[in-house]
Amino acid sequence: MASPRTRARFEAVRSAFPLGVATARQLVGIGFNERTVYKRCLPGGPWRRLLPGVIGLFTGTPTVEQYVRAALLLGGPDALVTGLEACRRHGIRRGPVRAAEINGSPPEVHVLIPATRQVRSVGYVHVERTNRLPAPIVRGGIPLAPVARACIYATRRLSRPGDVTELLSDAVQRGLCTIGALGEEIEDTTRRGTAIPRGVLQDVAEGVRSAAERQAKALWQRARLPEARWNVSVYDEAGRFLGIADCWVDDVAMVWETESTEWHLSPADHDATVERAAAFTAAGAVYTATKPKKLRTDPQGVIAILRATYERARARPRPRLTAGPPRSGKPHSGLARP
Incomplete structure (x- = not known):
């Protein structure tokens, strides 16, 4: 005893x-x-x-909370979590799936510590020293880097542009941070690993709100069609709101959307997509939609359809529709993931 x-x-x-x-x-x-x-x-x-x-x-096997707490203890006083783990704790849901969610392995935990502290990365913990240690945002007892900082640090360690697009656009759409804040953060951080995030952020600033839309934007440029605008509010002649168009070609009042029912959050969202397409068409816009998979598997076929749709739109009198600026707030039902 x-x-x-x-x-x-x-x-x-x-x-x-x-x-x-x-x-x-x-x-x-x-x-x-x-x-x-x-x-x-x-x-x-x-x-x-x-x-x-x-x-x-x-x-036995530690929980995610225990892994994260251990990483903070390794970092020492003032250590805080940044990167993808911090993004998830801030409420960002889109982006890459963490290894821990697939096979139960330890989550990668990216920890920021003061530059004066000598602690090395080990195991599942990536330690980064900084002279710009931000004031922490505490969620669930865990000190986190601010959203913009966490996003940029996460994207510096990602290799797939689609993952970067989904993560950054989700942060903006959910109102968790602004494009301006992301831009400031990417300028203040080291340039290592920022080539992809910089390109993606430019597209997000121009209205792109998903990886599929970013692929669509690149394909539109390959089609050599007139300049388009992305995620804009469209109104009829009386000023009534019709919907947010993924891609809007103003000179001919043409709408092109990337549509994938598998990523709709609910049947109601799918219904809203169908209703929005009907509203565009009834108001006189020429409307076409493409599945994200088609962008990858048959780009030339999509280009041919886009060119034919544009010519059809140009051949008829343009209806009196107007478009407003891109919206950066709540996601709309036309958004799709790859």
Whole structure:
């Protein structure tokens, strides 16, 4: 049977570290011998070593919260989470799927620390030192980098333009940050890894709101058709709002949309897409839609349809429709993912 002193010590552990993660130094501070701490982390012991100097006070697989807390303890005082993990905790949902969500492996945790601190990346933790440590935004007890900072740091570590587009556009559409804030952040950070985010951010600034729309924009340019505008509000002759067009060709009042029912959030969203297409057509706009998969598998076929649709639109009298500026707020039902 454990002595009263030992029982008191373990009670202090449970009280001081309810999440079950502590540094070896913290454990020594409440009465454990350092040798005992690491002995308890040996195979078959009741504890486990998560990171250098960071102990999991349990056996079995850590939770995501325990992994994140361990990463912060590794970073030390003032450390905060940035990158994709911070984006998810801020409420950004689109973008790449984390490895932990696929196979249960540890999530990659990107941690910012002051430039004066000497801590190296290890295991699942990517440590970045900075002279621009921001004030943290605390969510669920976890200190996070501001949204724009988290987004840019996440996209610097992504290689697929589609993932970058989805993440940045989702942050803007949800009203979590502005295009201006993203632009300022990308100028203030290191240029390493920013080539793709810079190109994507320019498209987002011009109205593109999904990876599929970015592919569509590139294909429109290949088609050598007149300049188009992206995600604009369209109104009829009486000023009534018809909908937001993914692609709007103003000189002929033509609408082109990238439409994928598999990414609609609900049947109501799909119904809204159908109703919007009907409203455009009834008001006189020439309307066409393309599945995102078609953009990749048959680009020349899509170009041929676009050119034919444009010629048909140009051949009839232009209806008195007007278009407003791109909207950067809530997503609309025509948005699609690749």
